Amino acid sequence: MDPKPLIFAQSLVLSGPARDLGRNFIKGIDLYLKKVNDQGGIDGRPIMIWRLDDGYEPENAYNNTSQFVSYSQLLGLFGYIGTPTTKASLPLAKAAEIDIISPFTGASVLRGENNAYTIHHRASYADEAKRIVDYLVNDGFVRIAIGYQNDSYGKDVLNSLIEELADPHMLSPVISVPLVRNSRDTGNAAKEIKAHNPDALIAISTYQTVASLIQNLNSQGSYPQVMTISFTGTKSLIKELPRHTSFGIGVTQVVPFPWDLRNPIVRDYQHDLRHVDSDAEFDFVSLEGYLIARKLVSALRKASPVINRSSLRDALLEENDGLISGGVEVDLVFLGTDPWQP
Incomplete structure (x- = not known):
């Protein structure tokens, strides 16, 4: 009789404009889980993930969940x-008393006492917002525009940015412009931003929308210092833009640097990835997937031999020394300044 598998489920984006986020994320997850399963799983039980594509749309995520x-x-x-997808799914998870484990989001709306069925392993968007604002203000950028995805994700980061600008810096955005999720239609947003002559732009969306906004601004003769956060998808953003356009964009990161071989976890990630694909590219998103899979496996081993939702939850909370960032909550990288980039 075959051992009973340990089954999880994942709703994620595998199609549409943000598809690279999902594809890179599961590349890291599957890399680590395959290694564990090949070595016998958890006391002989393989770990399996049931996946459905939601296209990064809340209604689809709800239906999947x-x-x-x-x-x-x-x-x-x-x-x-x-x-938006995790938020839409949370009421179903609460009603069924099933945890949402390691979601790829740093939103404040999904954290705190009112969201007992989410277990996080990444820094918050508020932490990323603080890192960006502190950098810009300390470097003399005070005319700051914000382009934000017009949903719970973008508004969550927008609120954190506004709060951070106000206290301690006593500033406010020169303009805040909504952006449509899963869209490259950013021409009008770029015109509005350009009209306010910002010296910096914080763009909050996924890589294709952010790239479109930057290119539309540049085509209109506006070249602000651009900053964005980890969820955008760093490597995919680089690939969406001409090299000269991507140069100097600042991106916050919540995982270790994927090319830093001084870090033992990064060495493991690179070794495992190159073992299955000698030409594979390293990136922040697949590393995050790899790291949350490690967290999950560690918790399953703690919970074994009696693994159920309750024992796993207890083990995850014990395992939750919080972050997958390797000690530094939020880092900041600038595109075009390092040899790892294509």
Whole structure:
């Protein structure tokens, strides 16, 4: 008789404009889980993930989650991608008393006492907002524009940015412009931003929308210092832009530097990835997937041999020394300044 698998479910973006986020994320997750399963899994039990594509749309994520929670053997909802999708799914998870584990989001709306069924392993968007604002103001940028995705993700980061600008810096954005999720239609937003002559732009969306906004601004003769956060997708953003356009964009990061071989976890990640694909590219998103898979496996080993939703939850909370960042909560990298870039 085959050992009973340990089953998780994941709603994530695998199609549409933000698809690279999902594809790179599961590359890291599957890399680590395959290694563990090849070595016998958890006391002989393989770890399996049931996945459905949501296209980074909340309604799809809700429908996917509705299917997931009806399965009685499900141990958890793992590695959901995005704030609007995770937020839409949370009421179903709460009703079924199933945890959403390690979602790829730093939104404040999904944290705190009112969200007992989410277990986080990444820094918050508020932490990333502080890192960006502090850098800009300390370097003399005070005319700061914000382009934000017009949903729970963008508004969450927008609120954090406004709060950080106000206190302690006593500033406010020169303009805040909404951007449509999953869209390259940013021409009008670029015109509005250019009209306010910012010296810096904080762009909050996914890589294709951010790239479109930057290119539209540049085509109109506006070249502000651009900053964005980890969820954008660093490597995908680089690939969306001409090299000269991407140069100097600042991106916050919440995982270790994927090319830093001084870090033992990064060495493991690179070794495992090159073992299955000698030509594979390293990136921040797949490393995050790899790291949350490690967290999950460690918790499963602690919970074994009696693994159920409750014992896994207890083990995850013990394991939750918080972050997957390797000691530095939020880092800041600038594109075009390092040899790792294509």
